[in-house]
Amino acid sequence: MTAIANQINALQEELPRGVTIVAVTKYSDVSDIQKAYDAGMRDFGENRVQDLEEKRVKLPDDIRWHMIGHVQTNKIKYFTNYIYMVQGVDRCKVLKELNKQAAKDDVVVRCTLQVHIAKEDSKFGLNESECMSLCKEIDNGVFPNVECVGLMGMATNTNDHSVVKREFEGLKTLFDDVAAKYPHWKWDTLSMGMSGDYKIAVECGSTMVRVGSKIFKPQS
Numbered sequence: 001m002t003a004i005a006n007q008i009n010a011l012q013e014e015l016p017r018g019v020t021i022v023a024v025t026k027y028s029d030v031s032d033i034q035k036a037y038d039a040g041m042r043d044f045g046e047n048r049v050q051d052l053e054e055k056r057v058k059l060p061d062d063i064r065w066h067m068i069g070h071v072q073t074n075k076i077k078y079f080t081n082y083i084y085m086v087q088g089v090d091r092c093k094v095l096k097e098l099n100k101q102a103a104k105d106d107v108v109v110r111c112t113l114q115v116h117i118a119k120e121d122s123k124f125g126l127n128e129s130e131c132m133s134l135c136k137e138i139d140n141g142v143f144p145n146v147e148c149v150g151l152m153g154m155a156t157n158t159n160d161h162s163v164v165k166r167e168f169e170g171l172k173t174l175f176d177d178v179a180a181k182y183p184h185w186k187w188d189t190l191s192m193g194m195s196g197d198y199k200i201a202v203e204c205g206s207t208m209v210r211v212g213s214k215i216f217k218p219q220s
């Protein structure tokens with residue numbers, strides 16, 4: 001078995017049933033991605049539109065691609081016709097453009113709203129009130145070609161587990177608040193946790209972890 005397959009198996013055994021693993025491929029080449037696919041992975045995440053375009057044409061077409069980066073709105077048109085999920089919509093402009101391009105392609109694009117939970121300003125995302133007001137617009141049918149299925153967030157990069165835990169718990173609370181307010185929505189994705197903090201995220205209620213280096217660069 002390849003090292004990549006070993007890592008995937010270990011991760012699958014460790015995570016509770018119902019938690020989806022998105023293998024983040026931003027540092028990986030096509031042959032490593034193929035190894036992960038052969039080990040059973042179907043959800044993959046890229047953060048750059050150009051890299052996604054180049055890699056996906058060389059890989060099986062039943063892969064569910066997740067766009068996980070901060071996207072420039074002028075690039076959205078390149079992926080609306082095939083993307084499985086856009087994580088995360090970090091500003092209103094992205095939601096508008098997604099809706100517009102998805103309408104042109106006559107598709108409905110699945111997305112999560114990205115909420116800023118970390119201390120670093122360099123990380124992107126909506127604040128809670130922006131998130132709630134977007135939810136209201138979504139509920140009013142302003143974006144018919146977008147289906148918003150949950151929230152995504154990145155915690156502060158710190159060894160202090162209590163900080164990370166507090167941030168993830170905050171996101172889970174917001175997730176539950178939206179669920180309670182819009183019970184008619186399909187709202188089942190709480191995307192939080194990466195290689196360094198997925199264990200904490202899962203304890204806090206994550207349903208989707210985005211893991212790159214732990215799968216593809218296990219030694220580091």
Ligand SMILES: *Cc1c(COP(=O)(O)O)cnc(C)c1O
Pocket residue numbers: 024026047068069154194195196210211212213214
């Ligand atoms: C890179 C990245 C990940 C994966 O990070 P690792 O630490 O390599 O697991 C997850 N989510 C986003 C948004 C990323 O950019």
